[in-house]
Amino acid sequence: MNKLLIRININTHNNKKVKGRKKLKLTNRLLKIASLVTSNKRLADIGTDHGYIPVYLLNKNIINFAILADINKGPLENARKEVKRNKLDDKVDLRLGSGIEVLKKGEVDEIIIAGMGGILIGELLEANKEVAHEAEKLILQPMQAQEELRKYLLNNGYEILDEHLEKEDFRLYEIIVAKYTGKNTDVEDDVYYEIGKKLLENKDELLSEFIDNKIKKYNNIIEKLGNKKSDAILSRRNSANERIEKLKNLI
Numbered sequence: 001m002n003k004l005l006i007r008i009n010i011n012t013h014n015n016k017k018v019k020g021r022k023k024l025k026l027t028n029r030l031l032k033i034a035s036l037v038t039s040n041k042r043l044a045d046i047g048t049d050h051g052y053i054p055v056y057l058l059n060k061n062i063i064n065f066a067i068l069a070d071i072n073k074g075p076l077e078n079a080r081k082e083v084k085r086n087k088l089d090d091k092v093d094l095r096l097g098s099g100i101e102v103l104k105k106g107e108v109d110e111i112i113i114a115g116m117g118g119i120l121i122g123e124l125l126e127a128n129k130e131v132a133h134e135a136e137k138l139i140l141q142p143m144q145a146q147e148e149l150r151k152y153l154l155n156n157g158y159e160i161l162d163e164h165l166e167k168e169d170f171r172l173y174e175i176i177v178a179k180y181t182g183k184n185t186d187v188e189d190d191v192y193y194e195i196g197k198k199l200l201e202n203k204d205e206l207l208s209e210f211i212d213n214k215i216k217k218y219n220n221i222i223e224k225l226g227n228k229k230s231d232a233i234l235s236r237r238n239s240a241n242e243r244i245e246k247l248k249n250l251i
């Protein structure tokens with residue numbers, strides 16, 4: 001994971017140096033996630049680690065209250081230090097525990113779960129449905145198994161409200177904004193679990209690069225399968241070729 005860049009004593013607001021303050025410069029991925037939080041909403045950042053997103057939003061007065069939670073003591077201590085350094089103690093609540101199990105109904109409006117696997121994110125939502133279902137907005141940024149997360153959301157009553165791609169150091173990150181509505185959503189084809197429909201609707205500017213990467217991935221799979229002709233290999237080669245055709249048709 002890329003480290004946030006921290007610049008010391010260079011807050012030049014109104015051309016004056018503000019001594020003793022550290023100015024956080026969020027990476028593209030974190031900045032994009034932060035930009036999706038609605039002003040004045042109560043936020044929970046689950047798996048907060050460094051706590052950079054809520055600290056950034058509180059410093060900018062975009063939000064006034066956040067719960068920062070992590071399952072591990074070390075990361076939660078990182079977040080605590082960041083909160084103290086920024087004198088935000090009275091605006092945050094730090095909680096040790098797994099996922100959204102640390103939250104009670106009605107405590108927050110929006111929830112970020114970023115930097116974890118898509119399957120784990122689904123499991124965390126499942127572990128406290130009461131809280132997951134009442135959230136006005138879930139901002140989810142799976143590092144892998146994005147397809148599984150979309151499948152979980154769309155088949156468990158969540159609507160995908162929006163999706164974004166963000167590039168950081170040559171890697172494309174997928175950010176999914178969802179909300180529970182109680183209605184499942186059918187997709188016409190499994191390819192839409194891999195390429196979120198909102199990315200297509202929005203004509204995301206990184207979409208063709210994203211799809212190209214997927215096509216390369218399937219071509220690598222086909223190459224690795226070699227010339228062997230067992231039924232299993234033939235079937236895997238066929239499904240990879242089929243997916244490549246579908247991906248090409250999306251562009």
Ligand SMILES: C[S@@+](CC[C@H](N)C(=O)[O-])C[C@H]1O[C@@H](n2cnc3c(N)ncnc32)[C@H](O)[C@@H]1O
Pocket residue numbers: 001046047048049050069070071072075097098099113114115116124
């Ligand atoms: C890779 S870091 C991501 C930090 C930050 N959210 C980001 O996107 O940059 C993952 C964090 O999630 C925490 N974590 C892992 N499993 C968790 C769980 N079940 N509940 C809460 N936090 C968890 C880890 O301790 C770690 O701090």
